[in-house]
Structures are given as C-alpha cells and as structure tokens.
Amino acid sequence: SRGREGSDEHKARPRVLFMGPRSGGKSSIRKVVFERMAPNDTLFIEKTAKSTADDINSFISIQMWDLPGGQLDPGAWNLAFEDMDAVIFVLDAQSTFNDMIRKLAVTMQKAFDANAGIQFEIFLHKIDGMSEDYRLDTLQNLRDRLTEELFDISPDLESSMNVFYHLTSVFDTSIYEALSKVIQKLIPEQAMLERLLDLLCQQCSMDKAFLFDTSSKIYIATDSSPLDNQTYVICSDYIDLIGDFALLYEPSPLGSPFHSRSPSTGSRSNTLAPMSRMDSSAVLPSSPTAPRRATSADAGRLAKGARMPSSKVKLSTGATIAQWGINNNLSLVALLRPHMMEQHAALIDYNVSTFREAVLAIFDLHLGQGEE
Amino acid sequence: MSSKSRKKVLLMGKSGSGKTSMRSIIFRNQLAADTRRLGATIDVESSQIKFLGGLRLDLWDCGGQDSFMDSHLTSQSSTIFRSVHSLIYIFDAESPDLTSSDTHYFLKCLGALRDQNPINSDTVVESAGGADPAEGEEAEGQGPTVFILLHKMDLVPEAQQSSKLAEFEADVTKRATESGWKGNLKFYGTSIWNETLYKAWSIVIAHLMPSLSSLRSHLSHFLELSSASEVVLFERTTFLVISSVTAPSEAEDAEDWDKRRFERISTMVKAFKLGCTRIRSPFSSLTLSSPNYTAVLDTLTPETYILVLARNTIQPAAIELNIRLARPHFGKLEAIGMSK
Ligand SMILES: Nc1nc2c(ncn2[C@@H]2O[C@H](COP(=O)(O)OP(=O)(O)OP(=O)(O)O)[C@@H](O)[C@H]2O)c(=O)[nH]1
Ligand SMILES: Nc1nc2c(ncn2[C@@H]2O[C@H](COP(=O)(O)OP(=O)(O)O)[C@@H](O)[C@H]2O)c(=O)[nH]1
Ligand SMILES: [Mg+2]
Numbered sequence: 001s002r003g004r005e006g007s008d009e010h011k012a013r014p015r016v017l018f019m020g021p022r023s024g025g026k027s028s029i030r031k032v033v034f035e036r037m038a039p040n041d042t043l044f045i046e047k048t049a050k051s052t053a054d055d056i057n058s059f060i061s062i063q064m065w066d067l068p069g070g071q072l073d074p075g076a077w078n079l080a081f082e083d084m085d086a087v088i089f090v091l092d093a094q095s096t097f098n099d100m101i102r103k104l105a106v107t108m109q110k111a112f113d114a115n116a117g118i119q120f121e122i123f124l125h126k127i128d129g130m131s132e133d134y135r136l137d138t139l140q141n142l143r144d145r146l147t148e149e150l151f152d153i154s155p156d157l158e159s160s161m162n163v164f165y166h167l168t169s170v171f172d173t174s175i176y177e178a179l180s181k182v183i184q185k186l187i188p189e190q191a192m193l194e195r196l197l198d199l200l201c202q203q204c205s206m207d208k209a210f211l212f213d214t215s216s217k218i219y220i221a222t223d224s225s226p227l228d229n230q231t232y233v234i235c236s237d238y239i240d241l242i243g244d245f246a247l248l249y250e251p252s253p254l255g256s257p258f259h260s261r262s263p264s265t266g267s268r269s270n271t272l273a274p275m276s277r278m279d280s281s282a283v284l285p286s287s288p289t290a291p292r293r294a295t296s297a298d299a300g301r302l303a304k305g306a307r308m309p310s311s312k313v314k315l316s317t318g319a320t321i322a323q324w325g326i327n328n329n330l331s332l333v334a335l336l337r338p339h340m341m342e343q344h345a346a347l348i349d350y351n352v353s354t355f356r357e358a359v360l361a362i363f364d365l366h367l368g369q370g371e372e
Numbered sequence: 373m374s375s376k377s378r379k380k381v382l383l384m385g386k387s388g389s390g391k392t393s394m395r396s397i398i399f400r401n402q403l404a405a406d407t408r409r410l411g412a413t414i415d416v417e418s419s420q421i422k423f424l425g426g427l428r429l430d431l432w433d434c435g436g437q438d439s440f441m442d443s444h445l446t447s448q449s450s451t452i453f454r455s456v457h458s459l460i461y462i463f464d465a466e467s468p469d470l471t472s473s474d475t476h477y478f479l480k481c482l483g484a485l486r487d488q489n490p491i492n493s494d495t496v497v498e499s500a501g502g503a504d505p506a507e508g509e510e511a512e513g514q515g516p517t518v519f520i521l522l523h524k525m526d527l528v529p530e531a532q533q534s535s536k537l538a539e540f541e542a543d544v545t546k547r548a549t550e551s552g553w554k555g556n557l558k559f560y561g562t563s564i565w566n567e568t569l570y571k572a573w574s575i576v577i578a579h580l581m582p583s584l585s586s587l588r589s590h591l592s593h594f595l596e597l598s599s600a601s602e603v604v605l606f607e608r609t610t611f612l613v614i615s616s617v618t619a620p621s622e623a624e625d626a627e628d629w630d631k632r633r634f635e636r637i638s639t640m641v642k643a644f645k646l647g648c649t650r651i652r653s654p655f656s657s658l659t660l661s662s663p664n665y666t667a668v669l670d671t672l673t674p675e676t677y678i679l680v681l682a683r684n685t686i687q688p689a690a691i692e693l694n695i696r697l698a699r700p701h702f703g704k705l706e707a708i709g710m711s712k
Contacts, residue, residue, distance in 0.1 A: 313658050
C-alpha cells in the first residue's frame with residue numbers, strides 16, 4: 001500500500017523506482033546518495049526485506065523493489081509502474097548477470113504495458129576496480145543481450161521504449177552523475193532552468209553553475225557549457241564541506257534521523273540544519289508527509305526576506321567556488337573566474353537573487369497547475 | 373638547535389597496527405584509502421617536521437615486525453630510546469594478541485624508555501606554563517610522555533568501542549604500574565577513517581608546543597575585539613588544532629555545538645584542500661554565512677589558519693578585515709614568542 005500524497009506533490013517530485021536482483025547495490029545507492037553513508041559502510045547493510053518506504057528528504061521521491069526470483073504479481077507491479085516516471089534497474093557488473101537479462105526484459109515489458117511513457121535506466125553497477133575497456137565491453141554485452149531479448153518478446157517493443165545505460169559505482173561520483181542525468185529528464189522545467197543558468201553565467205563571469213538538490217548532491221540542472229568531471233567533483237565536495245560544517249554549530253535539528261551517525265562515516269546527515277530553521281515557505285514540499293501549497297506571496301517573502309545561507313571558497317588562483325541557498329531543497333553552486341567575486345560582489349548578489357526569484361517562480365507556477 | 377625546540381617522538385607498535393598510515397595522513401596529506409598500499413616499514417624511518425615558531429618534530433616511525441622490535445629493544449636500544457620527548461604506542465584494536473604479546477612488547481618499550489631517560493630532578497625543571505589543563509602539559513619535566521592509541525576502532529562495533537577502550541586502559545595501566553612504570557599514560561581510541569585520529573594528534577602536538585598559553589591569551593583578545601563566538605587556530609600543513617577560545621558568553625549555547633567539531637573541521641577541510649590541490653587550484657580561504665552564524669577560515673600566519681565564528685549578524689567582510697588586521701601581530705608572535 002503505497003501512499004500517494006496529493007497530486008501536486010506527485011507532480012513536483014520526480015518518482016523513480018529502483019529494481020534489480022538482490023545484492024545488486026540498490027540499498028547501497030540509496031544509503032550513499034540520499035542518506036550520506038560512507039561507501040565503505042555499505043558492506044554492513046543488512047539484508048532486510050526491501051520496503052517501499054519513501055522518507056527521503058529530497059527533491060526526488062524513490063522506491064525500491066527486489067526483482068522477484070519466481071512468480072511475478074502483475075497486479076502489484078502494474079500499480080507501481082503506473083505511478084513512476086522512471087525505473088532504474090541496478091545490475092551488478094561484477095556478477096554473472098546473464099540469467100537476469102531475460103527476467104529484466106519481461107519486467108520491462110510489463111512496465112511498458114502499464115505505462116508507455118516510463119523511462120528505463122539501466123545501471124551497470126559496481127564498476128569500481130574494473131578497467132575502462134572491460135567496463136565498456138561488459139556494457140556492450142549487456143546492451144546487445146537485452147536488445148535481443150526485448151526484440152524476441154516483440155519487435156516493436158524495443159524500438160518504442162526509452163532505454164538508457166549508465167556505468168555506476170558508489171565509490172566515486174559516477175552514481176551521482178548517472179542519477180543527475182536520470183532526474184534531469186524528468187523535470188519539465190529543465191530547459192528553462194538551463195537557460196536561466198546560461199544567463200547567470202554570462203552576467204557573472206561564471207565558468208560553470210549547477211542547481212543542486214542539496215541533500216543528495218544530484219544536480220537538477222546546469223548551464224549548457226561542457227561539463228568537466230573535475231568541476232563536478234570539486235563542486236560536490238564543496239557541498240559536502242559546507243553541509244558538514246553547517247551541522248557543527250547548530251543544535252541537532254528535530255526530525256533528522258541521520259544526525260547521530262556512527263563515527264565511521266565520513267560524511268554528513270541528510271538534513272540541512274540551517275535551512276530547517278528558516279521560515280518554512282519552501283515552494284517545493286520539503287517532506288513527502290507534509291505537502292505544502294506555496295503561494296506566490298510565500299515565494300516573494302522567501303526571496304527577499306530571510307537571509308539565505310551562502311558561502312564561498314577562494315582558491316589561490318583567484319577563482320572562487322560559491323554557493324547560495326535557493327530554498328530548502330535546492331542550492332546554486334558556481335565556479336567564478338578569478339577576482340570576479342571581490343570586484344563585483346554586489347552585482348553578483350543582485351543577479352543571484354534575481355535568479356532565485358525566477359527559479360522559485362518556475363516551480364510555483366508548476367505547483368499551481370498541479371493543484372487544479 | 374636547543375633541545376627545547378627539537379623534540380624526538382617515537383611511533384611504535386606491532387607491524388600492521390597503522391603507524392605509517394597515521395603518519396602519512398597527518399604529515400603527508402595522504403588519503404586514508406591510499407594507506408592500503410603501504411608496505412611494512414623497514415627498521416626506522418625518521419622524518420623531520422617543521423612546526424610553527426621554529427619547533428621541530430623528529431618523528432621516528434619504528435618498523436614493528438618482530439625482528440625489528442627485538443633489535444629496537446636490544447642492540448639499538450640506546451639510539452632509539454635516548455632523549456625521547458614522547459612515545460606514541462599504537463595497538464591494533466582487532467589484534468588477537470592485544471592483551472598478551474602486544475602488551476608484552478609495550479611493557480618492554482616502557483622499560484627501555486625508563487632506562488634511557490633517567491629522571492633527573494635537577495635538569496628537568498621546565499615551566500609548563502599555565503596551558504589549557506584539558507590538554508595537559510603537567511607531565512613536562514617528568515620524563516617522556518606516553519600516548520597509547522587503541523587504533524582501527526572503526527573495526528570495533530560502535531556500541532563496544534568505549535567499553536573496549538576502558539577495559540584496555542585499566543588492564544594496561546595496571547600492568548605498567550606493576551612493571552614499575554611511574555609516569556603518565558594517556559589513552560585514545562583512533563581510526564584513520566574518522567576524526568578521532570585528528571583529536572588524538574592535536575593533543576600530542578599541543579603537548580609538544582611551549583608557550584601555548586600566551587598564544588591563547590592573544591587569541592582571546594582577538595575574539596573580544598572581533599565580537600566573535602569562537603576562534604580556532606590550525607597548523608597549516610597538518611591542519612591539526614593548535615588552540616581555541618570560546619567566548620564566555622556562549623558557554624551555555626556551546627553545550628549544543630558538536631563536541632568533536634574541531635577535529636571534524638580538521639578532517640573535512642583537509643579532505644577538501646586535497647581536492648583543490650588535485651585541480652591545481654590550492655585552497656585559500658572559506659567564508660560561510662547562514663541565518664544563524666558567519667564563519668571565516670583564512671590564513672593567519674605563514675604557518676597557521678584561523679577560523680573565526682560569529683553568531684550575531686556580523687558581515688563576513690568585517691571578519692575578513694579583522695583577520696587581515698591581526699596578521700602582522702600574530703606574525704610577530706610566531707617569530708619570537710612561540711619558541712622561547
Ligand atoms: N580498518 C582500519 N585499517 C587501518 C587503520 N589504520 C591503518 N589501517 C590499515 O592497516 C594496514 C597496515 O598499516 P601500516 O601503517 O603499514 O602499519 P605499520 O604499523 O606502519 O606497520 P610496520 O611498518 O610493519 O610496523 C594498512 O593496510 C592500513 O590501510 C584504521 O584505522 N582502520
Ligand atoms: N564494489 C562495489 N560494491 C558495491 C557497490 N555498491 C554496492 N556494493 C556492495 O554490494 C553489496 C550489496 O548491496 P545492497 O545495497 O545490499 O544490494 P541490494 O540488495 O540491491 O539492495 C554490498 O556488500 C555493497 O557493499 C559499488 O558501487 N561497488
Ligand atoms: Mg610502517
């Protein structure tokens with residue numbers, strides 16, 4: 001029984017379903033990306049019956065299912081697929097997944113029948129420790145086999161499905177980048193956001209700008225300039241740093257289940273403490289259990305009133321990495337050219353606040369439509 | 373170079389206990405994960421580390437394989453154990469021989485330490501200065517200080533960590549006393565995978581530094597002038613905490629702040645700095661403002677970073693300016709004051 005809270009919320013939060021064989025790495029991905037577990041600690045994840053609990057304090061809503069070994073229960077499956085925007089299949093690249101492929105194809109067909117618009121994302125996971133060539137060979141093999149199986153089921157099935165492939169690992173940024181690409185396809189406002197970011201980069205001499213889902217380090221949009229992996233890595237490291245820092249001088253916020261984590265994890269909790277204290281006029285619902293309808297009055301107040309968190313790191317080259325809170329879930333992170341930040345601080349602040357208002361307006365509009 | 377500004381520190385413990393790993397993380401900016409590639413240390417690797425105020429650390433990483441241990445304790449004994457300022461002894465928390473052969477070797481090292489550094493009450497009257505009592509300099513002048521690290525605590529289930537350390541401390545203290553050891557033994561649980569490593573090493577370094585108290589009073593003054601809530605001073609390369617002051621008016625609220633915040637800052641800033649180095653744009657400074665506070669982390673002197681945290685609505689630029697103004701003053705302190 002999956003609760004579905006209000007249609008506005010369904011609209012606002014992209015819904016994805018994680019599926020795959022046991023031990024493929026689904027729980028690990030969830031823990032590492034959304035609950036900030038250290039990748040090494042995933043070894044100790046208990047093999048519990050996977051629930052579909054959706055308690056992620058993030059821009060994205062996710063559910064997880066183990067791909068069942070024997071009988072499928074079409075009733076249950078169809079129901080799940082109908083509500084989903086995307087299904088992510090997590091396959092363990094280090095195991096022999098050949099037997100899985102047939103099952104995968106069957107499941108994909110069921111999903112497609114239930115929801116023809118559904119997006120299929122195949123994660124060939126645990127690619128850490130594999131050579132580049134071997135990764136690509138394994139991926140090619142998987143792609144060929146799966147295409148074949150789908151074709152066998154029905155020749156036009158394969159051609160009408162949206163299937164995308166990703167190489168992922170929780171030990172590096174590949175999992176964040178893959179999830180970012182998945183999520184970006186699900187956000188209708190993505191093109192608009194990209195245009196806004198392009199404009200901002202141009203006005204403020206930014207080399208690169210990301211709109212991040214703050215708690216998961218997934219970026220929901222970036223400007224259209226080419227993305228260099230190093231830039232993403234340093235910006236996401238930066239989000240970690242300030243997120244970790246934010247927790248040190250705040251009394252532990254209520255409702256932050258991950259706050260008391262074991263000392264062996266090298267990263268931080270899922271909740272951004274400083275923001276949780278603000279006037280909760282978030283335009284995007286911050287919690288699935290408490291959907292909130294934002295009004296344009298709310299958005300205006302947030303944009304102009306409260307002091308949103310912001311921060312910057314100066315590098316010895318003179319360049320700056322800067323971050324601005326947009327609302328409870330989102331932050332803008334940008335790489336600025338040398339000395340821009342010192343010389344044009346006021347201009348940059350002004351442009352960023354204009355950008356913030358525009359982003360909030362975009363999502364406000366969206367919510368408004370959802371409420372009909 | 374006077375013996376006061378040059379301090380010999382021994383790093384000992386069984387092979388594989390993690391000595392070289394610690395050393396490379398703290399002093400050579402290595403990543404914890406890269407320590408898996410370390411080979412066993414042959415004999416002794418000594419390294420000189422320059423700290424602020426002309427202080428030099430002579431760190432002796434003593435290979436821990438049995439044959440080396442035996443030679444450290446016999447033929448090499450006088451070379452190794454003579455004029456030691458501190459001994460850092462590492463135990464592998466997961467070792468099956470923790471309370472048998474591991475402790476046995478440790479007691480032998482204590483014996484050698486005592487034999488080579490006889491306490492002579494005439495020569496060792498060295499003022500400990502009113503250093504932060506929590507960081508304990510009371511052992512100064514009492515012969516070498518011994519720090520015991522129960523290491524790889526990450527492998528011990530979290531619920532058992534504190535009881536394991538307490539039991540171990542009680543057991544080793546009892547046996548050291550029985551063997552005739554009269555000095556202090558300081559115990560810490562550590563792991564290269566979290567901030568406990570920085571906690572323990574900050575204490576070791578604070579212990580090595582003379583005139584920390586005068587530095588603290590200058591920091592207090594700076595705290596007042598800039599109406600900050602807390603200032604923390606970090607050593608530049610290791611990012612270990614050298615000193616910190618919290619405003620008395622914040623004492624109550626500070627109870628709610630993260631108790632391990634200093635070592636956490638060391639750990640996370642150092643990790644981020646490494647990332648910056650990888651893109652060939654070394655880290656220079658950090659400024660943060662949230663609805664509840666403003667924080668600035670910036671260079672104070674060529675060998676230190678300062679973190680200034682203010683909880684009122686101070687503009688970051690005001691803190692940045694204050695740090696800039698304080699630089700010449702602290703620069704002079706570092707040059708003359710620290711090593712006297
Ligand atoms: N789990 C865990 N492993 C650690 C820790 N510290 C070190 N190790 C691992 O322990 C192994 C041995 O570490 P070394 O630093 O080479 O040991 P050593 O004490 O220098 O050994 P010798 O040079 O032979 O005396 C390495 O593979 C490290 O990665 C820790 O805190 N936790
Ligand atoms: N090498 C490697 N191991 C991984 C990765 N992700 C997960 N694992 C390991 O795979 C095992 C099973 O993961 P789990 O998340 O429980 O799988 P689930 O059953 O699909 O939820 C765990 O031991 C993880 O440590 C990865 O990216 N690389
Ligand atoms: Mg070694």
